[in-house]
Amino acid sequence: MVISCEQVWQEISNYLENEVDPSLRASIEEHVRGCKRCTAVLDGTRNIIQLYGDDRLFQVPMGYGWRLRRRLADYMPGRRGTAYGWLIAVAALGLFTATLGLARSAASAPPTARSEHAQPGKGIPSGLTVLVAGHGKLFHIAGCTFIHEKDGPVRSMTAGEAIKEGYTPCTRCLGEYLSRLANLLRKQAWAVLLL
Amino acid sequence: MAMLEGASSVDRLAPKVDAHEESLIRRIQNGEQELFYELVKPHERRVYTAAFAILRNPADAEEVAQEAMLKAFTHLKQFRAEARFSTWLIQIAVNEARMRLRKDHSEVMEPIGERQDDEGTYTPREFADWRELPSEALERSEIRQLLLEALASLKSKYREVFVLRDIHHLSIEEVAAILEISRASVKTRLLRARLMLRDFLAPRVAAGWFGREPFQKGNKPW
Ligand SMILES: [Zn+2]
Numbered sequence: 001m002v003i004s005c006e007q008v009w010q011e012i013s014n015y016l017e018n019e020v021d022p023s024l025r026a027s028i029e030e031h032v033r034g035c036k037r038c039t040a041v042l043d044g045t046r047n048i049i050q051l052y053g054d055d056r057l058f059q060v061p062m063g064y065g066w067r068l069r070r071r072l073a074d075y076m077p078g079r080r081g082t083a084y085g086w087l088i089a090v091a092a093l094g095l096f097t098a099t100l101g102l103a104r105s106a107a108s109a110p111p112t113a114r115s116e117h118a119q120p121g122k123g124i125p126s127g128l129t130v131l132v133a134g135h136g137k138l139f140h141i142a143g144c145t146f147i148h149e150k151d152g153p154v155r156s157m158t159a160g161e162a163i164k165e166g167y168t169p170c171t172r173c174l175g176e177y178l179s180r181l182a183n184l185l186r187k188q189a190w191a192v193l194l195l
Numbered sequence: 196m197a198m199l200e201g202a203s204s205v206d207r208l209a210p211k212v213d214a215h216e217e218s219l220i221r222r223i224q225n226g227e228q229e230l231f232y233e234l235v236k237p238h239e240r241r242v243y244t245a246a247f248a249i250l251r252n253p254a255d256a257e258e259v260a261q262e263a264m265l266k267a268f269t270h271l272k273q274f275r276a277e278a279r280f281s282t283w284l285i286q287i288a289v290n291e292a293r294m295r296l297r298k299d300h301s302e303v304m305e306p307i308g309e310r311q312d313d314e315g316t317y318t319p320r321e322f323a324d325w326r327e328l329p330s331e332a333l334e335r336s337e338i339r340q341l342l343l344e345a346l347a348s349l350k351s352k353y354r355e356v357f358v359l360r361d362i363h364h365l366s367i368e369e370v371a372a373i374l375e376i377s378r379a380s381v382k383t384r385l386l387r388a389r390l391m392l393r394d395f396l397a398p399r400v401a402a403g404w405f406g407r408e409p410f411q412k413g414n415k416p417w
């Protein structure tokens with residue numbers, strides 16, 4: 001069966017999705033072999049499907065997941081406790097990571113994080129992932145309710161980078177963070193050192 | 196993590212009923228609301244992408260994605276297991292995004308789909324050779340940008356079908372259900388969307404993989 005270019009174009013989706021019967025498939029393939037234009041259309045369409053089907057194309061904005069989570073938590077009727085619960089969970093995870101960092105440095109020098117009146121940024125592990133909001137001046141740990149969307153897009157970076165860029169630690173989340181860390185270290189330093 | 200969750204080939208093979216998801220839904224419907232984020236987390240990327248594809252703006256897309264999730268939360272009792280949960284979520288996101296679009300009257304640019312009649316056959320206009328497919332090209336932000344630009348240039352009825360089918364890999368039936376159009380319309384619009392995108396991108400590709408030089412007519416290889 002001889003078919004025209006127009007017929008080939010009409011069937012391209014079906015052809016690529018294996019939804020044409022064998023005889024039509026054979027006709028399309030025979031036509032395409034001898035037709036530069038249809039070859040170009042077929043190859044190009046296949047490329048379109050592959051490129052757009054690739055997960056790397058769409059990138060979700062930094063912090064989207066946790067902003068969503070916070071919005072949901074705020075919304076749950078009478079579930080403030082839950083919202084707080086996950087903030088703690090996030091903080092605890094951060095603490096754990098940070099504690100490890102501190103514990104390692106504690107091997108050579110005593111931890112300096114015990115004072116809540118520490119220098120800006122002092123005692124915060126420089127590798128800790130923190131968030132900064134656009135033109136805000138502070139850096140936070142994920143989950144802090146004092147990150148304001150109106151301050152612009154939220155970026156994540158390490159505490160070290162944030163300090164280098166001139167941000168100072170938020171006293172709400174990181175102040176609390178440091179005092180908890182100090183407590184934890186006092187109570188559990190021995191356990192952490194065993195890890 | 197998010198990259199893995201969106202893995203499309205896996206998704207296509209996924210069974211219609213996910214036992215863990217099903218039990219989460221039941222528990223939330225019975226009052227364990229705090230589990231809701233766990234339920235939607237695997238889909239948060241898709242919800243954002245669906246909203247972005249319609250709205251073409253990251254800030255609006257994020258807001259709409261959040262609204263859609265809240266709506267899903269308040270209406271979860273109405274969810275029936277006949278549909279996949281992800282499909283139901285995406286449907287809510289699509290509806291929210293469309294409402295936002297209507298509210299903002301933001302569809303002002305001349306979409307490339309307008310140039311040819313909807314029901315007739317779409318005739319490709321560009322025949323530049325495009326055989327090479329450097330998949331690592333997607334690592335380059337200017338290439339992702341160009342692909343998004345091409346997508347944004349489609350009229351929304353083509354863009355929606357294309358996004359649900361070729362980006363989210365939903366079945367023709369699911370796309371038809373979400374958009375409330377026939378299977379035949381899904382297929383017609385999908386074909387047109389693919390061909391229009393190819394027309395948009397092929398000459399730029401032929402001019403050297405998305406090189407900075409705008410395409411010149413004289414460079415056509417025939
Ligand atoms: Zn031909």
Ligand SMILES: [Zn+2]
Binds near residue numbers: 140141
């Ligand atoms: Zn803070």
